[in-house]
Amino acid sequence: MSSTSIAVMASGRGTNLKVILDAVKAGDCPVDVSLVIADKGDAEALNIARIAGVEHVVHVNPKDYSGREQFDAECADLLDKHGCQWIVLAGYMRILSSAFVRRFRGRIINIHPSILPAFAGAKAVEDALLYGVKVSGCTVHLVDEVLDGGAILAQAIVPVFDDDTRDTLHARIQIEEHKIYPATLKRMVEEGFSIEGRRVIWAGKQ
Ligand SMILES: Nc1nc2c(c(=O)[nH]1)N[C@@H](CN(C=O)c1ccc(C(=O)N[C@@H](CCC(=O)O)C(=O)O)cc1)CN2
Numbered sequence: 001m002s003s004t005s006i007a008v009m010a011s012g013r014g015t016n017l018k019v020i021l022d023a024v025k026a027g028d029c030p031v032d033v034s035l036v037i038a039d040k041g042d043a044e045a046l047n048i049a050r051i052a053g054v055e056h057v058v059h060v061n062p063k064d065y066s067g068r069e070q071f072d073a074e075c076a077d078l079l080d081k082h083g084c085q086w087i088v089l090a091g092y093m094r095i096l097s098s099a100f101v102r103r104f105r106g107r108i109i110n111i112h113p114s115i116l117p118a119f120a121g122a123k124a125v126e127d128a129l130l131y132g133v134k135v136s137g138c139t140v141h142l143v144d145e146v147l148d149g150g151a152i153l154a155q156a157i158v159p160v161f162d163d164d165t166r167d168t169l170h171a172r173i174q175i176e177e178h179k180i181y182p183a184t185l186k187r188m189v190e191e192g193f194s195i196e197g198r199r200v201i202w203a204g205k206q
C-alpha cells in the first residue's frame with residue numbers, strides 16, 4: 001500500500017511524534033512523515049525527527065514573523081511544498097489561525113490530554129485535577145476554528161487518583177496517547193471516515 005504523506009507539528013518533548021515514527025518504522029502505520037515543523041528551536045521533537053531520518057525538519061520561529069497569520073502562512077507553504085495530506089499536531093502549543101484552518105480544513109488532527117469537551121485549552125491536565133474529576137484521558141480530534149472543538153475521532157480514559165499531581169496524571173494519560181494516536185492515524189488512512197453533524201462515522205466495521 002502506498003504511504004500517505006503527513007506532517008507533524010510540535011512544540012515540545014515529541015513523545016507522540018516518537019511513537020508515530022516508531023509505528024511507521026515497524027510497518028504498523030502506512031504513512032510517510034515527510035515533514036516535521038516546530039515553533040520552538042529547543043523542541044526535543046526536532047532531534048527525534050532528525051535521528052529518525054525525517055527528510056524535512058524545520059524550526060519556524062514565530063519571532064521572525066509579524067503575527068500569527070504570517071507565521072501560519074509560512075508553515076502552510078511548507079506543508080503544501082512537501083505535499084502533506086494530513087497535518088498531525090503533536091503537542092503543538094499554538095492556536096492555528098482561521099486562515100490556516102480554512103486552507104487545510106478536514107486535514108488537521110490533534111491529540112489533547114483530556115476527555116473533550118471537558119477541559120479544552122493549554123492547561124487541560126491542571127484544570128482536570130483542580131476540578132476534582134475521578135476519570136480523565138485523551139482525545140484525538142479534527143482541528144477547526146473552535147479551540148479543541150473539532151469532531152472527535154477517538155478517546156481513551158484513565159483513572160485519577162487522590163494523590164495525583166499534574167505530572168503523575170499526565171504520565172498516565174500519555175500512556176494512552178501513545179497507543180491511541182498511531183492507531184487512529186492508521187485507521188484514518190486505511191479505513192477512512194465520514195462526518196454526520198458532529199459525529200465521526202468510521203467506514204469499517206466496529
Ligand atoms: N484553531 C485551532 N488551533 C489549535 C487547536 C484547535 O483545536 N484549533 N488545538 C491546539 C492544541 N491545544 C490543545 O490541545 C492548544 C494549544 C495551544 C493553546 C494556547 O493557548 N496557545 C497560546 C500560546 C500558549 C504558549 O505559548 O504557551 C497561543 O497560541 O496564543 C491552547 C490549546 C493547537 N492549535
Ligand SMILES: NCC(=O)N[C@@H]1O[C@H](COP(=O)([O-])[O-])[C@@H](O)[C@H]1O
Nearest residue numbers: 012013014015016091111112113121
Ligand atoms: N493543548 C495541547 C496539549 O496540551 N497537548 C498535549 O501536549 C503533550 C505533548 O506531548 P509530547 O510533546 O510528548 O508529544 C501531549 O500530552 C498532548 O496531549
